[in-house]
Amino acid sequence: MRWLIALFCTAVLGFGLWGLWLLRPVAPQFKSPLGAYTLDMPVRWSGNYLVALNPKETSFPEAAEVVTFWTLPKGNEQAMPLLTIVAHEEAVFKKLRRKLEIPDARLQLPGNGRYAFMAYFPQSNPYADYTRAAKRFERMLMTPMELVEGFKPIPMEPVKPKKAQRRAAKKPAVKTVIGAPKTVIGTPKTN
Secondary structure, three states: OHHHHHHHHHHHHHHHHHHHHHHOOOOOEEEOOOOOEEEEOOHHHOOOEEEEEOOOOOOOOOOOEEEEEEEOOOOOOOOOEEEEEEEEEHHHHHHHHHHOEOOOOEEEEOOOOOEEEEEEOOOOOOOOOOOHHHHHHHHHOOOHHHHHHHEEEOOOOOOOOOHHHHHHHHOOOOOOOOOOOOOEOOOOOOO
């Protein structure tokens, strides 16, 4: 009889723990519209963020995709960017690295064969010190470690160069130096 009571208690405890497991908060996951990566976001972001895809006034005109995650405004607050992930085709990214200065507050993420990814964080808290909005913004910020752990590139085949580009590559290149000033890519606007 005691073993029957012990079995019953074990079953109730098991189903109770299983029920608690089902009720745990689940972290949101974002999949790139290009199908190039997925991002597991922190649980604290659930219901507290907005996503902007390829904004018209972007600081990255050469990018294949720009995804910006914004705070969800509460009351009369303005939405502010929390994280921007920029995808460049590998060939374009190599050219940009040679020509351009990459802005601060960035992190290069693993590529997927076709795209190179850069992440940009806010350089400072845009809200007034000691306000609720500033505290909420600080809590919502993702750390670089969280981003690296949650970012999963989806492998893709590289883009093959077109025939005209192949022929041009076979011709000996003439070395010309153009004295243009360096271009600096700005971080996404906060307003």
